[in-house]
Amino acid sequence: MIAASMTPVLHSVQQWHLESLGTTSPSSNQTPEMLHTRFSSWTPLENKSLNKQLFQERVRLISHWFDMWNDKQRNQFLHWILLKCSVSQLKFVGNWFLENTPVVKADFTTLLPRFISLYIFSFLSPKDLCAGAQVNWHWKFITEQDCLWMPKCIRFGWFLPYSPAQNEYSAWKHHYIACAIHLNGLAPRGTNETYEALNVPQTENTEQKEKRCEKWLQKIAQERLALHKKELLKTRPPWLSGTQSSGFFRPGFQPYLSQTIHGLVGSPEALLLMKKRVSSNFILSDQVYKEVRSVPNFNLATEKHIVLASLKSMPKRRNVAGSDCYPVLPHKCHLTVSQRYVNKAHLHPHLVLISSQIPAYEMLVNSVKPGVIPLVYEYCGTTLENLFNCIEKELDSQTARSIGIVSDGDSRRINLLRGYKISTKDLLTPEIREFWKKLGSCVTSQQEGGHIDIFLPLAASEAGKELLTQLSDLTGAFLRTPTGIASGSYQHILGEWLGYEKDNSPPSLYFTEVKLQMWLRMTELLEDTLKTIRKQLIPYLKDLQKEMTGRIIGQIVFDALNWSEVQDNQEIAKFLTDGLMELSSGNYENPLEFLSHFLLTKHNKNKDLRNQVFLTECNPEASVGASIKNGKLQENTPEKRERFARELLISEKNYVHVLEIIRDVYTKPLKAALASNRPILSHANVQIIFSDILDILQLNRWFLAKLTQRLKEWSPVQNLGDILIKFGQQFQIYSNFYNNYAVILKTIDQYRETTPLFRAFLKRHDKTVDTGMRSLQELLLCPSKRFEEYIVLLHALRLHTPTEHTDHEDVTSAIKQMRQYKDYIDQLKQNMGRDDQILTTQRLIQGCPQLLKANRYLIRTQDVAQLCCCSEKVSAPFRLYEHTHDLSLFLFNDILVIARRSIFHKPFEWSPKMTLQFLEVVALHQLFVEDIPESKYIKNAFLLQGPRYQWICSTEEVNKFPWLSTLQRAITCSIEENGF
Numbered sequence: 001m002i003a004a005s006m007t008p009v010l011h012s013v014q015q016w017h018l019e020s021l022g023t024t025s026p027s028s029n030q031t032p033e034m035l036h037t038r039f040s041s042w043t044p045l046e047n048k049s050l051n052k053q054l055f056q057e058r059v060r061l062i063s064h065w066f067d068m069w070n071d072k073q074r075n076q077f078l079h080w081i082l083l084k085c086s087v088s089q090l091k092f093v094g095n096w097f098l099e100n101t102p103v104v105k106a107d108f109t110t111l112l113p114r115f116i117s118l119y120i121f122s123f124l125s126p127k128d129l130c131a132g133a134q135v136n137w138h139w140k141f142i143t144e145q146d147c148l149w150m151p152k153c154i155r156f157g158w159f160l161p162y163s164p165a166q167n168e169y170s171a172w173k174h175h176y177i178a179c180a181i182h183l184n185g186l187a188p189r190g191t192n193e194t195y196e197a198l199n200v201p202q203t204e205n206t207e208q209k210e211k212r213c214e215k216w217l218q219k220i221a222q223e224r225l226a227l228h229k230k231e232l233l234k235t236r237p238p239w240l241s242g243t244q245s246s247g248f249f250r251p252g253f254q255p256y257l258s259q260t261i262h263g264l265v266g267s268p269e270a271l272l273l274m275k276k277r278v279s280s281n282f283i284l285s286d287q288v289y290k291e292v293r294s295v296p297n298f299n300l301a302t303e304k305h306i307v308l309a310s311l312k313s314m315p316k317r318r319n320v321a322g323s324d325c326y327p328v329l330p331h332k333c334h335l336t337v338s339q340r341y342v343n344k345a346h347l348h349p350h351l352v353l354i355s356s357q358i359p360a361y362e363m364l365v366n367s368v369k370p371g372v373i374p375l376v377y378e379y380c381g382t383t384l385e386n387l388f389n390c391i392e393k394e395l396d397s398q399t400a401r402s403i404g405i406v407s408d409g410d411s412r413r414i415n416l417l418r419g420y421k422i423s424t425k426d427l428l429t430p431e432i433r434e435f436w437k438k439l440g441s442c443v444t445s446q447q448e449g450g451h452i453d454i455f456l457p458l459a460a461s462e463a464g465k466e467l468l469t470q471l472s473d474l475t476g477a478f479l480r481t482p483t484g485i486a487s488g489s490y491q492h493i494l495g496e497w498l499g500y501e502k503d504n505s506p507p508s509l510y511f512t513e514v515k516l517q518m519w520l521r522m523t524e525l526l527e528d529t530l531k532t533i534r535k536q537l538i539p540y541l542k543d544l545q546k547e548m549t550g551r552i553i554g555q556i557v558f559d560a561l562n563w564s565e566v567q568d569n570q571e572i573a574k575f576l577t578d579g580l581m582e583l584s585s586g587n588y589e590n591p592l593e594f595l596s597h598f599l600l601t602k603h604n605k606n607k608d609l610r611n612q613v614f615l616t617e618c619n620p621e622a623s624v625g626a627s628i629k630n631g632k633l634q635e636n637t638p639e640k641r642e643r644f645a646r647e648l649l650i651s652e653k654n655y656v657h658v659l660e661i662i663r664d665v666y667t668k669p670l671k672a673a674l675a676s677n678r679p680i681l682s683h684a685n686v687q688i689i690f691s692d693i694l695d696i697l698q699l700n701r702w703f704l705a706k707l708t709q710r711l712k713e714w715s716p717v718q719n720l721g722d723i724l725i726k727f728g729q730q731f732q733i734y735s736n737f738y739n740n741y742a743v744i745l746k747t748i749d750q751y752r753e754t755t756p757l758f759r760a761f762l763k764r765h766d767k768t769v770d771t772g773m774r775s776l777q778e779l780l781l782c783p784s785k786r787f788e789e790y791i792v793l794l795h796a797l798r799l800h801t802p803t804e805h806t807d808h809e810d811v812t813s814a815i816k817q818m819r820q821y822k823d824y825i826d827q828l829k830q831n832m833g834r835d836d837q838i839l840t841t842q843r844l845i846q847g848c849p850q851l852l853k854a855n856r857y858l859i860r861t862q863d864v865a866q867l868c869c870c871s872e873k874v875s876a877p878f879r880l881y882e883h884t885h886d887l888s889l890f891l892f893n894d895i896l897v898i899a900r901r902s903i904f905h906k907p908f909e910w911s912p913k914m915t916l917q918f919l920e921v922v923a924l925h926q927l928f929v930e931d932i933p934e935s936k937y938i939k940n941a942f943l944l945q946g947p948r949y950q951w952i953c954s955t956e957e958v959n960k961f962p963w964l965s966t967l968q969r970a971i972t973c974s975i976e977e978n979g980f
Helices: 002-006 015-020 032-037 048-068 071-083 087-100 114-121 126-132 137-143 146-155 171-181 188-194 204-235 256-262 268-277 282-293 300-312 337-341 361-366 384-395 430-441 462-475 506-510 513-560 563-568 570-585 591-603 607-618 620-629 637-675 683-712 721-728 732-739 741-754 756-765 782-799 807-844 957-978
Strands: 350-355 372-377 402-406 414-417 420-422 451-454 478-480 858-869 881-892 895-904 913-923 928-932 941-945 950-954
Touching: 114 137, 114 146, 126 137, 126 146, 126 171, 146 171, 350 361, 350 384, 350 506, 361 372, 361 513, 372 384, 384 414, 384 430, 402 506, 430 462, 451 506, 462 478, 506 513, 513 570, 513 591, 570 591, 637 683, 637 756, 637 782, 683 721, 683 732, 683 741, 721 807, 732 741, 732 782, 732 807, 741 756, 741 807, 782 807, 807 858, 858 957, 881 950, 881 957, 928 957
Parallel strands: 350 372, 350 402, 402 451, 451 478
Antiparallel strands: 414 420, 858 881, 858 950, 881 895, 895 913, 928 941, 941 950
């Protein structure tokens, strides 16, 4: 009875069936292992956890079986399982294969756009196109396009006698085949008449001579072609067609074996090709005929001997497949055999490396001469190994006659790449040393004239000379660099060079003179622009620096210490607070070093050590003075003093040369026109423009003569300060020029617009090689920049003049004179810029009245938010304010201009457009300013009260107090000036 009761009945429902469906809970005496193994062929549908677990067990079981099957059984299983898959599952399998299985072979014509495929096929010869048409129907359709065959027909003068229909294709191919079949049976004039070529009337004697030449050439060409085809099939690589139009080689180059048909000058085949190409040129045809008559005994053996003898004397190069092959020269029929195969310009080219860090490097690349290989490399993200691989790729296993390096740096180091500053210390790094050794192997030896040109003034400093010595030992090549640190952006390139040869200067070796001077001028403009941008961005960058410094310091502190430890250690927290407060109040170039030194001094009770640390870190002038006292800068002082004195002389020569350009290019022609009664400008206008600058030229020529005389008689005790002081006493000549500077420029602009002769004169002389690619206005700008150069050079001269020297005091006095006059020039610049600033502000504000007035200048501009009080009956601490408009306040020294600011955003543009609408102008002595106390509902607000209106304004916390203090000070000064 018990056994019968335990036997399951057919179609009976068991307890675990209900449990798998989720209707009942499993009994306590059933284990999970029993549920996993019982009736494994049945899948529970409702219980997702059991379904997933059972599915994983079955997958592992099938995977175990699959591993035990042989290859045939696995293929049968895959075939059976794919037959049972639906369409979506088969698509999933196909996509998986596309993603994970790389395509080894594919028809590029089905993957690329059609125009790219046509461009690739355009390099094939007619024979190769016909072979490609036999691949498949798609290749046949592409290779029979008229755009491929039409240029090949027109090249031989075969024009289609009809216009193809709209859907007709391969018409030009059939026309080419028809013309090629009957080519040998017709004379050139008969060919022209048959194939619609351009027919030029010829005389009867010329026609007969041409027919005789054509028959004789065809007979010789057929014999030579048969022999060369056999030799071509034996020796050519299997991947080349051996024809001229093969796309494997670069444009303008042909395989050697195919060039033997028409490459050697004097061979009948080459002359035959020339005859076909210039059939309309009868004079050249006669020359071809005479040249063929002069080589009747020229056979294949003689031709092969000349070719092999010429190629043995030339270095080999690597082709794409990696095998050695002889160099291929361009096809030029007018060259001799020696000129064709021994061309040193192709064997040893010039290479110039141009860094992307150079300003306007695109213009510098454009100025590279033909025949020089330019290599532009990325300054950031490039390694020395990658740079050398690029050099090898450009040289193509050849050695360069010279390599030029144009990169960022100074007289002590070469900033070749980011993270690779080449100096005497860094040169010992194995990676840098290996790079320079490899670079030296890419240049020919010194006996063959090889050299490396570095466009940085390394020869102007002792550290740079030491670096040059080490680089010369590493590379084994002759190095050339500029010797002077001429003022201006990259102007040292045009100065004197170490190892300079007059007929082979590095700038003229690599670059075109006109374009190089244009690039030098562009770098000067970029530097001036960057100064202005840097000045405007300094406040923003300082705020960003403080913010980032605070975040970094906080992250470092809380990575090392948790919050509880910081709270427990009150002393550390106090020191950190003091250090951060002092850091925020000062302007330090390296905040982290300052904070570390601050904590060190707090920890160290020795005050002498503290003073010593801050002396070396935060006071560079004191450290330089200490090093001078220690004798570090007194080594070779006479030699350095002489070098800087000569640098002053060289820069003065360049400056006088610029002034002489104004005299020779502009002044003399204008005065000559006046003397010839054909004036371009009146005598009064010529005097207004050029009289002051000619006086400056006379003064500086006197100064140059004195400097030249002193340096000819140079000795360690020679003085220059007395000349500098006498020169500074005559600065009244410069003052006359600057007082009339605005009038001079206004006169030039006025007569350029109103006088066509003067406009043509300026157009003919401005920005030419004679003027150094500068205009007249740009040349007149040189005197204002000269005083900055004087101060820099005199500081260097005084630094290397001992204090006991008799010239030290005079040089110091001269520097003081130069600084005073430079301050005077800066003040003139500021005064001249004030009126332009007022006019710019006036144009910026819509509906603004006339603002330009004598002695008026703009002090500050402030953006604020205009607020409106909801109810003035409420007590002040509880008043609510509403933001109504945005205002811009323009503070002048006597008035305050208030304008409404509106901002509009345009589609597809990042920067918004701002417009200003004029509201009110208030005299400062009538303006009342009141600070509004902060409350829960308003912060950083103030009240502006005028005669008619009042404005409640709010700004940011950092701008409120500077703005109010500046405004109050301007109001006070205005009241004092008006006597109120």
